[in-house]
Amino acid sequence: MRIGIIGAGQVGTTLSRHLALVGHDVSLSGLLIARTVRAVAAFADVVVVAVPFSRYQELPVAEVAGKPVIDTTNYDSETDGRIRELDEDRITSSELVQAHLQGALVVKAFNAIRWEHLREHAHRDRFAGRRGIPVSGDHLRAKKAAMALVEEIGFDAVDAGGLARGGRKFQPGTPVYAADLTARDLRARLHT
Ligand SMILES: NC(=O)c1ccc[n+]([C@@H]2O[C@H](COP(=O)([O-])OP(=O)(O)OC[C@H]3O[C@@H](n4cnc5c(N)ncnc54)[C@H](OP(=O)(O)O)[C@@H]3O)[C@@H](O)[C@H]2O)c1
Secondary structure, three states: OOEEOOOOOOHHHHHHHHHHOOOOEEEEEEOOOOOHHHHHHOOOOEHHHOHHHHHHHHHOHHHHHHOOOEEOOOHHHHHOOOOHHHHHOOOHHHHHHHHHHOOOOEEEEOOOOHHHHHHOOOOOOOOOOOOOEEEEOHHHHHHHHHHHHHHHHEEEEEEEOOOOHHHHOOOOOOOOOOOOOOHHHHHHOOOO
């Protein structure tokens, strides 16, 4: 599968390595990397967004329409600047990403695990204490594609529900955030 990763930081480069290792054709783009963000988005069957949340409005829209887009971002008012509707929990960050990326099939995943743990706990088989990764989204095909990628790189994918209700369950500040749980414990805490 062709996977385009936008944001060549800790999360983006870690996922690039994992996904390439299991045989995907991965293209990575950051502001200072040669391939442009638009070229990477256009090339991809699945797009991964790994930029600071404050930059989501810079993401190209036309190139990702109709495609699964995995949103790894988290809102942090200290670094992203205050966004009142998020602070008041009237909407979630992934819903804002979806509203910007009209026509894209946004799935929230890989946001609730620290990048070092994403690096260290990958590529485990099913009987070696795999960590669970919660996934939420409103588009079944896209969520399935994201969950398959989670599994391929050696984590257990846990369906947390739709983008808004499900995504709220594993944002920063929730009991499962950065908690490094197995799928079983994750399901119990998510009440899925
Ligand atoms: N770090 C973690 O443990 C962790 C875990 C889960 C989720 N997350 C979330 O994942 C996202 C990425 O985190 P990170 O730690 O990987 O951040 P990071 O190391 O700061 O990397 C972000 C990357 O995005 C690039 N970028 C910024 N604006 C861009 C744009 N418009 N187009 C393309 N690339 C752009 C940056 O490039 P420049 O440096 O050139 O600006 C940088 O390479 C954040 O939203 C974060 O909240 C982080």
